[in-house]
Amino acid sequence: MAKRSLSSTTITPTAVADTVAMTNNLWLGTLFGASATQRTIISEIYIGGQSTASAVAIPLFARDSTVPGTLVAGTMFDAPVDPATAALAAPLLTGNSATTPPQRSATGHLLNLSFNAFGGIVRWLAPQGAEIGIVGTAVSLGSVSLSQFTGGAGIMGGHIIYETS
Amino acid sequence: MKSKRSHEGYILFDHSNSPGLPDDVARKAGLPVGAGRGLFEAPTITCSHCQTVLVINPLRNREREYCRKCDHYICDGCGAAIKAGGECKTMAQVFDEVCEDAIRDQQLTRSGLLFKKE
Numbered sequence: 686m687a688k689r690s691l692s693s694t695t696i697t698p699t700a701v702a703d704t705v706a707m708t709n710n711l712w713l714g715t716l717f718g719a720s721a722t723q724r725t726i727i728s729e730i731y732i733g734g735q736s737t738a739s740a741v742a743i744p745l746f747a748r749d750s751t752v753p754g755t756l757v758a759g760t761m762f763d764a765p766v767d768p769a770t771a772a773l774a775a776p777l778l779t780g781n782s783a784t785t786p787p788q789r790s791a792t793g794h795l796l797n798l799s800f801n802a803f804g805g806i807v808r809w810l811a812p813q814g815a816e817i818g819i820v821g822t823a824v825s826l827g828s829v830s831l832s833q834f835t836g837g838a839g840i841m842g843g844h845i846i847y848e849t850s
Numbered sequence: 851m852k853s854k855r856s857h858e859g860y861i862l863f864d865h866s867n868s869p870g871l872p873d874d875v876a877r878k879a880g881l882p883v884g885a886g887r888g889l890f891e892a893p894t895i896t897c898s899h900c901q902t903v904l905v906i907n908p909l910r911n912r913e914r915e916y917c918r919k920c921d922h923y924i925c926d927g928c929g930a931a932i933k934a935g936g937e938c939k940t941m942a943q944v945f946d947e948v949c950e951d952a953i954r955d956q957q958l959t960r961s962g963l964l965f966k967k968e
Contacts, residue, residue, distance in 0.1 A: 711914040721952035724945060739869045743879070746903075791941040799879035801886070804868030807901065810860040815896040815922070817903070821952060 687770040688728070691716065691763050691779045692844035695735060698833035700743070703791035704750055709782040710759045713744060714845055717756050717787075718822045719775040723810035725849040726816035730809045730831065732843035734802030742802040743837030746804050746817070747830040748793030753778070754785030766846065777849045789832055798831075802839025857922060858893040861905055865889070882907045898922035898940045899931075 691714050699711040713732070716725060732744055754808030795817055800807040811817065821827045831845060863885060864870065871879075871886025880892070885905075893906045898917065902925045906914075915923070915929025919938035932938065 721956070722949045724949070734868065741871060741875055743875075795901055797879040798880075799871060799875055799886075800863055801865055801868045801870050804865070805870070806862070806864040808862045808896065811896065811903075812857050812859040812894075815857050815859070815898065817896065817901050818941065818945060820948045823948075826944070826948060 688766040688846055688848045689763060689770070689777075690766055690844045690846050691761055692841050692842070693761050693781070693801075695840060696781075696842065697840045698742075698744070698837070700833045700835050700837045701789070702835045703789050706751070706817060707781075707786040707830065707832055708789055709786060712781050712833065713841070713843065714761050714779065714781050715749070715753055715756055715783070715787050715828060715830040716819060716845070716847055717778040717828040718819055719752055719777055721776065721821045721823075722757045723775065723779055723819045723822075723849060724766065724818060725847050726811075726818045728811045728816050729846035730796070730798065730843070731806050732841050734800060734801065734805040735842060736802040737741060737839075738803055740802040740839030741837065742792060742805075742839040742841060743829055743834040744798045744807075744841070745789065745794055745834045746796040746798065746799075746829065746831045748790045748795065748825045749787040749830050750790035750793065750825055751785070751788035752808055752822065752824055752828040753783035753787040756780050756783045758782070773849060774794040777847070787828055787830050789830060793825055795829070799837075802841050854923065855893070858895060858906070859903065861892055861894050863890040881905055882909055895923040897925035897928055898927040898942075899924050900940070901941045902927075
């Protein structure tokens, strides 16, 4: 019941089409439920471009049609926003590396954050009570990912603020 | 009393120091023409039926889809489904059903009426 931040410092995400496995360490993070009844809401997404030349990026926040197998941090960092946060018994699984990488659902695109990674910034804030949510561990409500869509390019870093209940 | 605007989120695209997005890419991303240049801030709505986030286009002339049953704005796709005879089912209701099913399965497994999946 506390906000946490899943962040990345610098990633050059590999562009992948829908229903294609993402490349380990090269997507912008997945949130995956740890139990059948666990619910999580996503309240903020921020991405800052770090490219040194013009690069149109197409980061998509979307549900996964294949949930990750043994998801680990990879090149992502997960930390509580408040240092006094108590650890959950079954913390949400987060990261960008998995034995079976997730696949973006073709029908579950939730938020398109297209921007130019050469100096561009994009930030989305959810309204209170209407956040994007995930529940359980099953397809397709149990997992969401932020990944680069086909045709996108660029270097970027950012964060996803979420809260598990 | 809540207003419709209390359901709005916020999105920022800052290309003040960037070449920005070509208009065709911005349009594909659901943004108004010109949103990929300079600083663009806009309210967003999250469809209560499918949770797709929509950037509100201030230049839109068409009616914005709205569900009277759940008192929320919805996306055009869900709006079309409602007009075609579909029922209002919010994502919050779907989440509640998933949790209730999981709890019922756990209870049945514990009571021995349902074998745990291997």
